[in-house]
Amino acid sequence: MQIHTSIPEVRAALQARRRIAFVPTMGNLHAGHIALMNEARSHGDCVVASIFVNRLQFGPNDDFDRYPRTLQADCEKLAAAGVEILFAPSEEVLYPEPQQYHVEPPAIQHQLDGEFRPGHFRGVATVVLKLFNIVQPQVALFGKKDYQQLMVLRHMTQQLALPIAIVGGETVRADDGLALSSRNAYLSVSERAEAARLHRLLKRIAATVHAGERDFVKLEREAVGELDQNGWKTDYVAVRRQSDLQLPQGSDERELVVLAASRLGAARLIDNVEIELANSH
């Protein structure tokens, strides 16, 4: 695997490639990332990964400083997964001066996760656009665990006329259902056992909606209550439509998703479950 840290270097390495499939990451790779790398191989003849912990998308109280950085182990995993090129720039390379030009997403950036992480999606959109401009892939893959991020990047790509297909990869879970995440490392042993509740709860809400329940507000309130009683501090539990994460309008919405973000100990965990309702027509 080639590892490049400078923009001219990685551009030169990619110049002759026909079809690049790109997986941007913040490193500290787990099986969810590796599943994206494997899926990337079916989309391009050259798989490129990036590792960059992007300060722009962290708020002042977020975990930028303690976010786990494990470059050596990450490189071994990427090489084993058949990644051909890793772009791992320093902050000086990607932000040689303070970033002053941003991609400004619409109101969704202030909703759901955006309500609790001001500036987060602006920071994500800006760094991903820069990485796209450097790597110039034909396909880019992002995990569905970060559902709102995937939606924002999909819309950004369409709206800015980028010639890139955005592919969402299924969430990879531990045996008890907990979505794999670098932030799971912040959990104590007892918190780790409790953490599986989040996915169980979302699956239960999905099943209840599937069975016909349409009082989403009640479902959300009950879910927050259960999390509260078990030591969580919840930012949101929300049933939304998949396409744009807005509130479902009327009873003909068929593609829904229930999303949640909640804090357990030092970890802020997010997860979601898609709900596909049968067409009633």
Next chain:
Amino acid sequence: MQIHTSIPEVRAALQARRRIAFVPTMGNLHAGHIALMNEARSHGDCVVASIFVNRLQFGPNDDFDRYPRTLQADCEKLAAAGVEILFAPSEEVLYPEPQQYHVEPPAIQHQLDGEFRPGHFRGVATVVLKLFNIVQPQVALFGKKDYQQLMVLRHMTQQLALPIAIVGGETVRADDGLALSSRNAYLSVSERAEAARLHRLLKRIAATVHAGERDFVKLEREAVGELDQNGWKTDYVAVRRQSDLQLPQGSDERELVVLAASRLGAARLIDNVEIELANSH
């Protein structure tokens, strides 16, 4: 000359090109535009122009509706200038839905021209990024008459890591010095004669600064006064440093520019003159 109106068509036409030099315009082409096309030929083996009157960069009181549209004559001029491909999309092609993702430039977007045209530079930056993503040129050319636009696009390109060289083309002028502009068509015969004052004034300020004057505020005030007395309504006359259009700091600034925007009758005219001071060291 090939004329393409759809994004997939122009992308297909450009696929095999090695070095694309791109000149985005709003049409109604004059000798200033044609000079950019001619210069483009020295930068690439395929010259691409675009014509698109970009609603995003016009304010509600701006001249979007009456902006002159002369596609047929423009095509003849472009073909004669050796342009190989014209991209001339409709609004439905470039904005199939309302634009919700924008490039947000920093504070300079609210200064000078931006103070009098809220949202203008955001609209320019956003449409140019989209056109860049469609055409994917190696070089793009913009006229120096729109000095602030050139600076914003140059910085955007650097900050978003676009692999594009930005080239500024010299302003083309009528015999009496008036900078060529589509908006000159709004001038009556007597206004057209008066319009040459703007460039004379900027040249005089440049000469005065060159001769050692450093009281820029006085120069600006006197210039506004002279314009006032001759029927103009002035938005600004400002001496700034070339690199970022901020106020010159101290006496070691060597590369300055004097910029102005003023309204004469129905036309809002802008112009500028660069000032290169000899190095005193």
